[in-house]
Amino acid sequence: MEVRPIGDNKVFLDMDPGIDDALALTVALKRMNVLGITTVAGNVSVDHTFQNASHVLRHEGQHVPVIAGAKEPLFYPLLTAEHIHGSAGLGDYTWDTNDVPVPPDDAWVWLFEKLRQQLQPCHLIATGPLTNIALLLLAFPTVLNHLASITCMAGGMPGAKLDKAAEFNVFVDPHAAEAVFRYGDHLQMVGINVTHRALLPIADLPKLKRYGRVGGLLFTLLSYYGNKSRGEGGDPNSFPVDDVVAVAAVDAPELFTWKTMPLTVVLEGRLRGTVILSPFDTNRPEVKVASDIDVPDFLDWFWQSFEL
Numbered sequence: 001m002e003v004r005p006i007g008d009n010k011v012f013l014d015m016d017p018g019i020d021d022a023l024a025l026t027v028a029l030k031r032m033n034v035l036g037i038t039t040v041a042g043n044v045s046v047d048h049t050f051q052n053a054s055h056v057l058r059h060e061g062q063h064v065p066v067i068a069g070a071k072e073p074l075f076y077p078l079l080t081a082e083h084i085h086g087s088a089g090l091g092d093y094t095w096d097t098n099d100v101p102v103p104p105d106d107a108w109v110w111l112f113e114k115l116r117q118q119l120q121p122c123h124l125i126a127t128g129p130l131t132n133i134a135l136l137l138l139a140f141p142t143v144l145n146h147l148a149s150i151t152c153m154a155g156g157m158p159g160a161k162l163d164k165a166a167e168f169n170v171f172v173d174p175h176a177a178e179a180v181f182r183y184g185d186h187l188q189m190v191g192i193n194v195t196h197r198a199l200l201p202i203a204d205l206p207k208l209k210r211y212g213r214v215g216g217l218l219f220t221l222l223s224y225y226g227n228k229s230r231g232e233g234g235d236p237n238s239f240p241v242d243d244v245v246a247v248a249a250v251d252a253p254e255l256f257t258w259k260t261m262p263l264t265v266v267l268e269g270r271l272r273g274t275v276i277l278s279p280f281d282t283n284r285p286e287v288k289v290a291s292d293i294d295v296p297d298f299l300d301w302f303w304q305s306f307e308l
């Protein structure tokens with residue numbers, strides 16, 4: 001695969017960093033024109049996700065606005081993933097956070113205003129629970145005129161063989177995912193049926209150290225995360241890097257095979273958070289669902305990002 005030039009895709013990111021979100025943010029900054037970041041509660045509290053996004057940007061010398069969003073899911077209490085991402089969301093990596101105030105939780109209002117100001121529709125990539133995106137769509141339905149696509153790292157393709165029924169981002173806020181599948185448009189879903197195949201070998205992590213400050217931070221973060229999540233996806237020597245796969249879906253959609261289908265979500269009970277085909281509501285938008293991924297080409301794309 002040839003090295004791709006830096007894309008001119010204008011994107012906003014909505015995320016819950018979280019270690020694989022921090023990786024997705026870093027790669028998006030290399031590949032795309034990132035106009036802003038909204039954070040949401042998910043892997044850790046929204047205070048932490050805001051501070052983590054702000055810190056990664058500062059560490060990488062980037063000036064991109066970060067706005068904190070929803071503190072909890074629409075209806076359920078927040079469930080976090082500290083067992084994988086560490087108590088503050090970036091493993092055992094710490095820094096002085098006193099200088100980073102957390103602004104009010106109105107990220108979706110900010111996002112709507114920013115999207116409206118752009119001359120062309122922009123892409124939105126969501127890699128956390130979909131609470132902010134649901135609130136954006138519910139409060140400002142006309143936002144769809146300003147969006148080229150909404151790509152979510154969420155769920156798993158209905159009918160695919162999955163290693164778990166419900167994926168974290170949908171499980172944590174299934175009502176938000178349901179609102180997005182119902183009221184969104186130009187939707188793309190990148191689920192664990194593909195992200196749990198695009199595995200990064202633990203043995204490859206030292207390669208990150210070639211890439212200066214950025215690579216050094218990622219080496220520290222991913223060493224922690226890799227040890228916690230190795231084996232997810234089936235190979236004990238590798239681990240999934242879920243959120244960066246959603247960045248690839250926007251930057252290099254040709255790496256994927258896509259199917260379109262209307263989706264809905266199981267909201268409660270034993271199957272809470274499972275994404276299923278919507279059999280009844282024909283008014284739902286067709287979602288482009290990633291059904292397959294070219295893993296060697298994805299890994300080439302991934303490593304080439306650090307050369308840009």
Ligand code: BDR
Binds near residue numbers: 019167243
């Ligand atoms: C998703 O869950 C989170 O822990 C990760 O950041 C990713 O967004 C994968 O299921």
Ligand code: CA
Binds near residue numbers: 017043127
């Ligand atoms: Ca995430």
